[in-house]
């Protein structure tokens with residue numbers, strides 16, 4: 001992702017045997033948001049079995065839905081005040 005700020009979608013897959021849901025953690029969501037500052041970026045999440053996507057597990061959310069209150073850099077706030 002370094003240098004590329006034109007992210008439109010990010011896909012995350014996880015093996016169906018995993019205990020964790022295939023979704024980005026809070027730190028990753030904030031990182032993606034910092035990178036793009038676009039709440040409409042789509043996050044496509046799915047589970048896989050033997051390397052194949054299980055289509056019934058596919059979920060699509062925007063970063064704005066998964067991270068409704070992102071941390072914003074303080075410089076932005078000071079820009080608004082001036």
Ligand SMILES: [Zn+2]
Nearest residue numbers: 024025027028
């Ligand atoms: Zn993470």
